[in-house]
Amino acid sequence: MKAVVFHGVGDIRLEDVSEPKIEQATDAVVRITTSAICGTDLHFIRGTVPGMKPGTVLGHEGVGVVEEVGEGIRNFRPGDRVLLSAVLGCGSCSYCRAGYFAQCDTVNPNGPRSGTAFYGAPVANGAINGLQAEYARVPCAHTNMFRLPESVSDAQAIPLSDIYPTGYFGAVIAEVSDGDVVGVFGCGPVGQFAILSAFQRGAARVIAVDGHGDRLERAQMLGAEVINFNEVDPVAAMLELTRGIGPDRVIDAVGVDAESPKSGPAAGRAREQADQHREELRQIAPRTNEHNGQWKPGDAPTQAHAWAVDSLAKAGTLGIIGVYPPTDRFFPIGTAMNRNLTINMGNGNHPRYIRRLMAMVESGTVDPDRILTQHEPMREVMRAYKEFDQRRPGWLKVALDPSH
Ligand SMILES: NC(=O)c1ccc[n+]([C@@H]2O[C@H](COP(=O)([O-])OP(=O)(O)OC[C@H]3O[C@@H](n4cnc5c(N)ncnc54)[C@H](O)[C@@H]3O)[C@@H](O)[C@H]2O)c1
Ligand SMILES: [Zn+2]
Ligand SMILES: [Zn+2]
Numbered sequence: 001m002k003a004v005v006f007h008g009v010g011d012i013r014l015e016d017v018s019e020p021k022i023e024q025a026t027d028a029v030v031r032i033t034t035s036a037i038c039g040t041d042l043h044f045i046r047g048t049v050p051g052m053k054p055g056t057v058l059g060h061e062g063v064g065v066v067e068e069v070g071e072g073i074r075n076f077r078p079g080d081r082v083l084l085s086a087v088l089g090c091g092s093c094s095y096c097r098a099g100y101f102a103q104c105d106t107v108n109p110n111g112p113r114s115g116t117a118f119y120g121a122p123v124a125n126g127a128i129n130g131l132q133a134e135y136a137r138v139p140c141a142h143t144n145m146f147r148l149p150e151s152v153s154d155a156q157a158i159p160l161s162d163i164y165p166t167g168y169f170g171a172v173i174a175e176v177s178d179g180d181v182v183g184v185f186g187c188g189p190v191g192q193f194a195i196l197s198a199f200q201r202g203a204a205r206v207i208a209v210d211g212h213g214d215r216l217e218r219a220q221m222l223g224a225e226v227i228n229f230n231e232v233d234p235v236a237a238m239l240e241l242t243r244g245i246g247p248d249r250v251i252d253a254v255g256v257d258a259e260s261p262k263s264g265p266a267a268g269r270a271r272e273q274a275d276q277h278r279e280e281l282r283q284i285a286p287r288t289n290e291h292n293g294q295w296k297p298g299d300a301p302t303q304a305h306a307w308a309v310d311s312l313a314k315a316g317t318l319g320i321i322g323v324y325p326p327t328d329r330f331f332p333i334g335t336a337m338n339r340n341l342t343i344n345m346g347n348g349n350h351p352r353y354i355r356r357l358m359a360m361v362e363s364g365t366v367d368p369d370r371i372l373t374q375h376e377p378m379r380e381v382m383r384a385y386k387e388f389d390q391r392r393p394g395w396l397k398v399a400l401d402p403s404h
Contacts, residue, residue, distance in 0.1 A: 002402065003057045003133035004381055006120075009047035010289030012058060014381050020129060020137035025072035028141035030064035030082060034154035035132045035400045036372075037381075037388050038086075038162060039188050039255070040323055041120070045389070046297045047288035048256045048281075049325040051122030059132030059400075060086035060119040061161035063154045066145070073141050082145040083358070084131060084138060086162035087350040088117040091143030102347040107140055116347040124326070131161075132381065134402045146354050149362050155375070156361050158399055159193065159368035162350065164357050166321050167193025167253070169348035171201045174249040174319030178202035181242055183311055184224065185234075185304045186253035186322060187215040189397040192371050194251045194321065195222045200360075203249075207241055209234045209307070211259055214393045218371070229307075233266040238311040246313040252305050255322025256284060257298035270300065277301065284328045294386055302330045309336050320345035372397050377404030 003017045020029055041058055043049035062084040066076050076082065088108075089101030096104050108117035108126045117139075120130025128139065138144055148157055167190055176182055182198040184191050187210035198206050199222070208224035210216050216226040227237045239246055260270035260277065277300040281288075290296045301324075308318050309332045318341055336343060360366045373396040376384040387395045 001134035002378055004059060006044060006052045006056045006058050007054050008289070009287055010045060010291055010295045012045055012382075012385065014378065017057060017133070019135050022068060022070045023137065024139070025070040026140050026142060027070045028066055028073055028076060028138045028145060029068045030062070030084065030136050030138055030145070031067050032062045032064040032131055032133060032136055032402045034063045034158050035059050035402060036061040036158050036161070037132070037385055037398045037400065039190060042389055043255065043257060043323055043325070044122070046257060046295045048285040048297045048301070049122065049323060050285065050287065050327065051124050053123050053127045056120060056127050057129040057133050058120040059130035060121065061158055061163070062131035062136060063148065063157045063161070064136070067135065069141060075142055076145060076147070081148045083148050083157050083160050083354065084136070085144045085146065085350040085354055086118050087348055088119070088126070088128070088139055088144050089351050090140045091351070096143070099349055099352040101349040101351045118347070132400060132402070143351055146358065152358070152362055153369065155369045155372050155399060156367065159189070159371060160354055160358055160361065163189045163397070164193045164368055165350040165353045166190050166348040167195070168197040168353050168357060170194040170251040170253060170319045170321040171197040173344035173346070174251045175317040175342070175344070176201040176203050176249050179204045180248045181205045181207065183238055183247035183250040183308065184208045184253055185250065185308055186210060187212070187219040188253065189371055190321060191253035192218060192222065192396070194253045195219055195224045196366060198251070199223060207238055207247060211261065212391055212393070215396060218396060229261045229264070229266055231264045233264070235307055235311045242313075246311050246316065248313050249317045249319070250308040250312050252308050252318065252320045252322045254304035256301045256324045256328060258300050258303040259298050260300035260303055273300070277303070280330050284325060284330070294389060301328065306332050309341065312339065312341055315340045317342040317344065321348065372399050374398040376400055378402045379404060
């Protein structure tokens with residue numbers, strides 16, 4: 001079958017690999033009808049999240065049809081149309097039962113303290129083959145597959161795999177509640193769903209920050225007040241918009257590949273910090289491999305959370321959903337401590353939220369399809385990866401059709 005395979009930093013290929021099989025009684029094999037490219041995949045290819053094993057099939061977002069189930073699966077049968085959760089849990093351990101699927105004790109083959117298991121991920125996260133493929137093996141399928149109503153199309157469903165539950169989780173861990181003013185750093189696909197979810201959880205205002213006009217336009221369409229960090233200083237602008245108080249809650253939906261401002265009033269300070277950011281990047285990601293401007297790491301790995309901490313109201317809450325690798329040891333703890341900030345972070349507990357988010361999609365309360373800007377056949381996947389990597393105008397979220 002055709003699949004996107006990781007070969008090394010800066011080196012991914014569309015190639016033929018063998019089809020997955022049932023390995024354990026609780027597995028299922030699914031024929032993927034729609035997959036997608038995620039900002040997380042870019043960290044691996046850029047080398048800012050290290051530890052991928054060459055040969056791993058990439059991708060963790062998928063919709064498909066069940067081909068086969070192991071003998072331990074009693075809630076699905078071949079032919080069922082399903083959504084796959086990017087984050088995997090076993091559904092039986094004490095963490096899963098508490099809703100902490102991202103810290104499941106058993107699904108990660110590296111053992112109970114090894115953390116989040118997801119598809120197409122580094123060795124530490126299980127190195128389970130991913131969903132940018134014609135077929136995939138789903139571990140603990142009873143917990144990690146969700147039956148799709150006929151009325152929900154693949155395009156409406158695919159954001160439920162990862163970006164919607166992640167954005168929603170961001171609003172939950174940032175403790176967004178009625179009346180809050182919420183700042184969202186990053187208006188990529190995850191940031192868009194963080195904005196939407198903040199409003200769903202009662203935010204009165206959402207102030208969204210990015211450096212790309214087309215992404216800010218989409219954020220504005222969701223109701224956010226938008227700030228372009230290449231035009232104004234985002235922290236000063238947030239304070240100005242909130243009578244000097246700052247947002248009550250902030251969500252970092254950027255992660256390690258954060259960019260510094262290249263123009264506008266914040267660019268001067270960024271230039272002063274360029275050496276510091278270069279050194280941080282060298283320590284966090286010693287092995288990167290840029291090709292002609294492609295797979296280039298962000299140049300300011302601490303910028304998004306530093307702005308988040310600087311802008312927050314006293315005693316406010318920061319929710320970090322942007323991904324930082326275990327090699328990252330930089331955080332402005334002093335400012336956060338002295339302002340009595342609460343900081344929550346992590347990988348989303350997707351199986352905990354998927355059903356309720358799917359109900360909102362099914363009822364038409366939200367239409368996640370609006371955030372998908374590109375639908376590409378698998379044979380175009382390399383071009384699609386490159387456009388998304390460059391954040392080309394209009395390329396907000398790419399869905400892939402593995403059958404073409
Ligand atoms: N925690 C989880 O479970 C989880 C799940 C999925 C994705 N993620 C992470 O969420 C992050 C966003 O994912 P995505 O798919 O939207 O990626 P993306 O790369 O498309 O989006 C990142 C956005 O941040 C913007 N940005 C860059 N520097 C910035 C800065 N200094 N301030 C504000 N905005 C800045 C970029 O212009 C871009 O629009 C990634 O780190 C991804 O790995 C986390
Ligand atoms: Zn994803
Ligand atoms: Zn578990």
